[in-house]
Amino acid sequence: MKKIIEIKNLHKTFVLETGQRVHALKDISLDIYEQEFICLIGPSGSGKSTLLRLMEGLIFPTKGTINVLDKPVTGPLAQAGMVFQEYSLMPWRNIIDNVAFGLELRGIAKKERYETSKEILERFGLIDFLHSFPYELSGGMKQRAAIAKSIATSPLILFMDEPFGALDAYTRFQMQEDLIKFWLEEKRTIIFVTHSVEEAIFLGTKVILMSPRPGEIAKEYSINLPYPRNRFNTNFENYFKDIMKNMNVVSITHSY
Numbered sequence: 001m002k003k004i005i006e007i008k009n010l011h012k013t014f015v016l017e018t019g020q021r022v023h024a025l026k027d028i029s030l031d032i033y034e035q036e037f038i039c040l041i042g043p044s045g046s047g048k049s050t051l052l053r054l055m056e057g058l059i060f061p062t063k064g065t066i067n068v069l070d071k072p073v074t075g076p077l078a079q080a081g082m083v084f085q086e087y088s089l090m091p092w093r094n095i096i097d098n099v100a101f102g103l104e105l106r107g108i109a110k111k112e113r114y115e116t117s118k119e120i121l122e123r124f125g126l127i128d129f130l131h132s133f134p135y136e137l138s139g140g141m142k143q144r145a146a147i148a149k150s151i152a153t154s155p156l157i158l159f160m161d162e163p164f165g166a167l168d169a170y171t172r173f174q175m176q177e178d179l180i181k182f183w184l185e186e187k188r189t190i191i192f193v194t195h196s197v198e199e200a201i202f203l204g205t206k207v208i209l210m211s212p213r214p215g216e217i218a219k220e221y222s223i224n225l226p227y228p229r230n231r232f233n234t235n236f237e238n239y240f241k242d243i244m245k246n247m248n249v250v251s252i253t254h255s256y
């Protein structure tokens with residue numbers, strides 16, 4: 001498999017307005033290969049979003065290097081799509097114009113960008129909502145539209161920061177299944193931040209556990225379970241227990 005992202009000895013320190021320094025990430029080294037589905041988990045403040053933003057080229061390392069396709073990251077990646085927990089859609093644009101936005105930026109003619117966007121929206125079950133505005137959709141539909149928007153330009157890498165964090169449990173399960181279906185069909189590289197250990201095991205080819213601040217990679221797990229995954233399988237549960245133990249979630253691991 002081709003290496004897509006190479007991170008070497010990366011440190012990130014933020015300097016606050018008061019002059020105080022926050023050491024967010026410490027000595028991160030990580031290789032990410034084509035078609036991997038990487039899930040980043042760890043306690044709040046362990047630097048998951050910071051690591052994602054560094055990979056996306058939205059911020060830059062204090063020390064160390066990040067290469068994407070053998071080139072140092074110098075600004076927002078053209079080959080990437082991004083989905084956040086909220087705010088991924090522009091409220092003043094209807095759904096088709098949101099999805100078509102990236103294509104519009106690339107100068108694709110209206111007819112063609114609408115055709116591509118309709119195809120994607122059909123696939124994500126939103127074909128009846130082309131002309132609706134984001135506020136008219138449910139949370140799950142909005143996130144479906146946000147994913148559709150992020151893949152419209154066929155990005156090589158999809159960065160997702162807690163995309164299902166605000167959804168109810170039922171919608172979240174549904175979205176996880178839909179995302180896996182998309183990934184199995186398209187085999188893009190996905191880097192996905194979540195607080196849910198269970199979600200990470202359900203989705204990821206690899207789960208990367210971060211330690212509390214300053215965030216370091218505490219452990220990398222290769223999840224050797226076939227897709228679609230079964231949460232009630234013993235091997236699934238074993239990964240869950242092992243990760244929870246390494247997170248030191250004593251009250252939860254106690255009962256096992």
Ligand SMILES: Nc1ncnc2c1ncn2[C@@H]1O[C@H](COP(=O)(O)OP(=O)(O)OP(=O)(O)O)[C@@H](O)[C@H]1O
Nearest residue numbers: 014016022024043044045046047048049050051213
């Ligand atoms: N722009 C910034 N300026 C100053 N400090 C920042 C900035 N962004 C992040 N930090 C700090 O870096 C640390 C890591 O933050 P980050 O948001 O990456 O953690 P996280 O693991 O994604 O947390 P959560 O799970 O709560 O979203 C935190 O201490 C945070 O306060």
